[in-house]
Amino acid sequence: MKPFESSKPDPELKLTRPNNGDYPEGDDAKLHPSSLKYVENDLPAVYKPGGSQPALKLLTDLRITIVEALFPDDPLRHFKRKPKSQKFILGLQAVFPVLEWGRHYTWYKFKGDLLAGLTIASLCIPQDIGYAKLAHVEPQYALYTSFVTPLIYAAMGSSRDIAIGPVAVVSLLLGTLIRKEIDDINSANYYQLLFTSTFFAGIFQAILGICRLGFLVDFLSHASIVGFMGGAAITISLQQLKGFLGINNFTKNADMISVMKSVWGSVHHGWNWQTILIGAFFLMFLMTAKFIGKKSKQLFWVPAVAPLISVILSTLIVFLTRADKHGVKIVGHVKRGINPSSANKIALKSALLPKGAKIGFVAALIALTEAIAIGRTFAALKDYHLDGNKEMIAMGIMNMAGSLTSCYVATGSFSRSAVNYNAGCHTAVSNVVMSIIVLLTLLVLTPLFHYTPNAILASIIISAVMSLIDIKAAYLIWKIDKLDFIACMGAFLGVVFVSVEIGLLIAVALSFAKILVHVTRPHTALLGKIPGTNIFRNTEQYPSAATIPGILVVRIDASIYFTNANYIRERILRWVDDEEEKFQEKGEMRPRSLVIEMSPIINIDTSGIHALEELHKTLKKRNIQLALANPVKIVLDKLHASKFIDELGEEWIFLTVAEAVQTCSDRLKL
Secondary structure, three states, X not given: OOOOOOOOOOOOOEEEOOOOOOOOOHHHHHHOHHHOEEEEXXXXXXXXXXXXXXXXXXXXXXXXXXXXXXXXXOOOHHHOOOOHHHHHHHXXXXXXXXXXXXHHOOHHHHHHHHHHHXXXXXXXXXXXXXXXXXXXOOHHHHHHHHHHHHHHHHHHOOOOOOEEEOOHHHHHHHHHHHHHHOOOOOOHHHHHHHHHHHHHHHHHHHHHHHOOOHHHHHHOOHHHHHHHHHHHHHHHXXXXXXXXXXXXXXXXXXXXXXXXXHHHHOOOOOOOHHHHHHHHHHHHHHHHHHHHHHHOHHXXXXXXXXXXXXXXXXXXHHHHHOHHHHOOOEOOOOOOOOOOOOHHHOOOOOOHHHHHHHHHHHHHHHHHHHHHHHHHHHHHHHOOOOOHHHHHHHHHHHHHHHHOOOOOOOEEEHHHHHHHHHOOOOOOHHHHHHHHHHHHHHHHHHHHHOOOEHHHHHHHHHHHHHHHOOHHHHHHHHHHOHHHHHHHHHHHHHHHHOOHHHHHHHHHHHHHHHHHHHHHOOOXXXXXXXXXXXXXXXXXXXXXXXXXXXXXXXEEXXXXXXXXXXXXXXXXXXXXXXXXXXXXXXXXXXXXEEEEEOOOOOOEOHHHHHHHHHHHHHHHHOOOEEEEEOXXXXXXXXXXXXXXXXXXOHHHEEOOHHHHHHHHHHHHOO
């Protein structure tokens, strides 16, 4: 076969199509360029690559690349070719999705949302009181959070299934980080830093959504999240041993070693047997209820109402037996009433500002990661689209508003969202129903929680966070990717044995490390020819693929950038050196040609082109001809712009590896 000779076909060549019935006739042929070929004197000629591209075209490609990177979903596509009045309405619907789905809301949907809202309210109220202890705040602040933030999300969120409120991991994270800055959990500064952190968490979430930087959340790999969540579940459960065992003097540290020292150090004088009895009995009750719910989807309501039943029964037991007089710790007074304003507690002009921004940023990322993962899971189950950037904006505004109304960072709860989904919710109205029930609780029912034992709250939290430990997922990660498993276990061990923030840092660091490994050390393969075909494949994957004597065929399975350009050049030269060693030791034909399969290389930068130029010069000194097979358009444009094609010669650019090998074989015969 002829190599490529020109970027334009000869005017004397005529365009033909094989008449074997495999290709469409007429204009449809344009959709199948593989069916077209130029022939001269009935001999086929190979395809020609495009020539060099003007600078303006390269700038246009750059603009398209940037737009595609930031706006892959083309967010303005709904506004195209629409009148101004309709564009305004569409704009409002984009900000407030409730205006879109609310027009089609029906009584049937409301019945499903009402049942779901009542169900998740029965679950969230006892959970919130327990999560408040993780954040080291009074119980009403968690209830405030489940009243205000779900209302805002219902208007601005795009998920139909997420149940909004405080969650265990974020509560623990805030409690741990803020307590490191301010030890006195009852001081005004503690709450000031809490609301400041919540305010900045909302700002960061909104900025990520507005600037369409949601992809940053994806830098926390699935494996790291599995490990982090599992470690957080263990840490949260260990923290509950204080309430579960009735210990008075408990460590402020969250790592396993400190907690276990504190637990065993109090075994003779700190444990309270009445507290342990209450906690153990109701923990068994809650776990049994969860087991029943898993066995039968129709009984989803059993694990949902079990926490509230546990609270009611345990409160009655303590009240009737006056167990609080015998060392059983109780919740005590819970302030009645709706959210007081906390706008004056946002520390924008004090030394707490940088601390609040730092804590808020960490909380924002964890909250977004959990919420988007939950939202995507249920959106896939119901087959609808979840806009991650809209979710970030909704979460951001929700938390900013919450920080002004005595709420702390809220996000999607997996346990409540699962109950919401199983209860048959249709829209975010279920969040509104839940919010109304929480409001009624704040106005009327909070005094009833006075005798609620801390042990039952510990049992509720332990049973809730156990679902965060996903052993099956960890085992699957081990089977699929050992690097992923290292990231998973690194995050898990960091959270359990050091601290939540160190575990999070390890999760992020290992996720980035994996990216760097894959980017800087891309996969490369030596190709051989499948017998009886013109197909070239990886010799490790296809042992029958035979290498061509005197011709080395390699494939680079990644774009070539400054991060990996030198590695790729050196890796290719090592293959050349190996072939030359075979020539010296076994008398095999020394390499005379090197063919690089370019189709997996979807982009290249100046460092990559420089590496190719150095490779070409080195090969020329060894009398080895370089050939490139099937470069993609953007790579070919850049090779033309850099004049590398002029240096190599257009005749050494081929459509397929087979054509390149054929031409190189003909060269060997000369």
